Amino acid sequence: MRSEAAFTTRPAGEVVIIGAGPCGLTAAYELCKAGVRVLVLEQDPKTVGGLSRTVEYKGFRFDIGGHxxxxxxxxxxxLWTEIGGDRMLRRERKSRIFYRGLLFKYPLEIIDSLKNLGAMESIACIGSYLRSRLAPAREVKTFEDWVVRAFGRRLYEIFFKTYTEKVWGIPCNTISADWAAQRIRGLSVSALIRAALRWPGKDQPIIKTLIGNFRYPPHGPGEIWEILAARIQSMGARNLMGERVVTLERSNNRIRAVITENRSGTSRHPGDFFLSTMPMRDLILAMDPPAPPEIVEAASGLRYRDFITVALILDRAEVFPDQWIYVHDPDVKVGRIQNFKNWSPDMVADPRFTVLGLEYFCFDSSTMWHESDENLIAMARDELVHLGLADYKSIVDGAVVRQPAAYPIYDNHYQDSVRTIRRFLECEAVNLQLAGRNGMHKYNNQDHAMLTGMMAARNILGGNYDQWRVNSDALYLEEGEPEETGLRLTPISVAPDELAPPKAG
Ligand SMILES: Cc1cc2nc3c(=O)[nH]c(=O)nc-3n(C[C@H](O)[C@H](O)[C@H](O)COP(=O)(O)OP(=O)(O)OC[C@H]3O[C@@H](n4cnc5c(N)ncnc54)[C@H](O)[C@@H]3O)c2cc1C
Incomplete structure (x- = not known):
């Protein structure tokens, strides 16, 4: 498959970029630096940054997940240093796992885990681990099989089962074992014991790759994207907010213009070249004339996991010291709790208060997605109190953000669908570049999304980059080892329709 670099001449007219997330803005910056005219169309009426935006509520700030x-x-x-300058904070990671009233260090440490579990439960875990080693399952097909064989059933139930099921909404016995092998690579009971004894082994360098240290802008990730949006505008780019692309007009193998819906109706934006970071599914369904039925079918099959953040404001200066806590407790629906003050003290309007982000992974077809904000805030408040992390009196306010298409889902069909769509676009839309996370239906972090944007922009300038190799081939434009996989990969189902959104709940 070619690299979508069908461009040999520099654009004479405007380049239209769909989406002002990290990818679209990085691409726009690259093009502005080359003196090209750029139009960025963003559906959000006010805020740039996409999934990496920062939401502000009464002076309190929070991310869509911690970034x-x-x-x-x-x-x-x-580039982050150039944009954020000296303001960027350096943070030591502090995150733990909450399970049945106990907090376990994450990344896991064996002494801490055994101490927390207590003598009886530790003996039971060791027994269950030894059983799985002495009589290992013959057939290892699923995530559950793989983890039980590696850690024993009890440790699987405590540290792996619930959180994975909360994030992906499917049972662990329907997720492929390959995914466990990738996701938990390097982590084993023997590696944990060696780490505790500070005894180097072949697994240890891999465990070290868990990111212990990262940067963060004082006002959250959105700050970086707001600065970059202002910069591209000062360089001549037009960045129109509240413009949702609903139609892509195409003829003679090229995109001619996009139509946007905005507050006052619709607008048409012609262009020489187009770069899309909007979800691939929506892009194909917006084609005019429509794409052939098999392409529409492929696009309609692409699925996404959606995400709700309930931000709770507490009149407590300190609640817990972590940046985030994974909630493995099966009694509550919340999957993770962010404490944004521990990402940056400037995330709160007043240092006497704390803002927490309770994260719920769901489908937009679920009843949870359609609950009122009031009910979601009440649920989050009840769950926080139930976990013993706060009392009712301390929770003084709340806000809800629903984020559709937070995670592109890798099910059994997605690779074929993406391939089919790419083939179609390569012939029928030769002046269109796909980039970014949902733009490529790829589980990219900001850095990978930015890289794909840079490459797509350089292709428009006549380059020949293959943005599809980013985050597939660790050595492509990357130095060093492959990225931490931790809790970030998406699972592969072993059953045909296991990733289908549940009807309710
Ligand atoms: C919970 C969570 C936690 C994360 N944590 C991290 C982290 O710690 N570190 C990290 O680096 N990354 C993290 N990420 C990933 C990061 O958010 C993404 O990689 C990044 O935002 C992708 O950038 P993008 O520009 O490709 O897409 P997006 O951020 O999705 O931006 C796309 C933009 O296009 C706009 N758009 C969509 N459709 C249309 C349309 N029809 N018309 C006009 N505009 C449209 C959207 O409104 C959006 O602004 C996390 C993501 C999630 C969901």
């Missing part, structure tokens, strides 16, 4: 700034790619680190 660590960390990249193996020096160009990206330099």
């Amino acid at each position: 660590r700034f960390f990249s193996k790619n020096p160009q990206i680190e330099e």
Whole structure:
């Protein structure tokens, strides 16, 4: 498959970029530096940054998930430094796992885990681990099989099962074992014991790659994207907010213009070249004339996991010292709790208060997604109190943000669908570049999304980059080892329709 670099001449007219997230803005910056005219169209009426934006509520700030700034790619680190300057904070990671009233260090440490579990439970865990080693399962097909064989059933239930199921909304016995092998690579009971004894072994360098240290802008990730948006505008780019692309007009193998919906109706934006970071599914469904039925079918099959943040404001100066806590407790729906003050003290309007982000992973077809804000705040408040992390009196306010398409889902069909769509666009939209996370249906972090944006922009300038190799081939424009996989990969299902959104709940 070619690299979508069908561009041999510099654009004479305007380049239209869909989306003012990290990818779209980075691409715009690259093009502005080359003196090209750029138009950025963003559906959000006010805020740039996409999934990496910062939301402000009564002077309190929070992210859509906590956003660590960390990249193996020096160009990206330099760009963040160029934009954020000396203001960027350096943070030591502090995160733990909450399980049945106990907090376990994460990354896991064996002494801490055993101490927390207590003598009886520790003996039971060791027994269950030894059983799985002495009589290992013959067939290892699923995530559950893999983890039980490696750690024993009890440790699987405490440290792996619930959180994974909360994030992806599917049972662990339907997720492929390959995914466990990737996600938990390097982590084993023997590696944990060696780490505790400070005894070097072959697994240890891999465990060290868990990111212990990262950067963070004082006002959250959105600060970086606001600065970059202002910069590209000062360089002549137009950045129109509240413009949702609903149609892409195409003829003679090229995109001619996009139509946007805005507050006052619709607008048409012609262009020489187009760069899309909007979800691939929506892009294909917006084609006019429509894409052929098999392409529409492929696009309609692309799925996303959605995400709700309930921000709770507490009139407590300190609640817990972590930046975030993974909630493995099966009694509550919350999957992770961010404490934004521990990312940066400037995330709170007043140092006597704390802002927490309770994160719920769901589908937009679920009842939770359609609950009123009031009910979601009440649920989050009840769960926080139930976990013993706060009392009712201390929770003084709350706000809700629903984020559709937070995670592109890698199910059994997505690779074929993406391939089919790419083939179609390569022939029928030769002046269109796809980039970014949902733009490529790829589980990219900010750095990878930015890299794909840079490459797509350079392709428009006549380069020949393959942005599809980013985050697939660790050595492509990256230096050093592959990125931490920790809790960030998406699972592969072993059953045909296991990743289908549940009907409710
Ligand atoms: C919970 C969570 C935690 C994360 N944590 C980290 C982290 O710690 N570190 C990290 O580096 N990354 C993290 N990420 C990933 C990071 O958010 C993304 O990689 C990054 O935002 C992708 O940039 P993008 O520009 O490709 O896409 P997006 O951020 O999705 O931006 C796309 C933009 O396009 C706009 N758009 C969409 N459709 C249209 C349309 N039809 N018309 C006009 N505009 C449109 C959207 O409004 C959006 O602004 C996290 C993501 C999530 C969900």
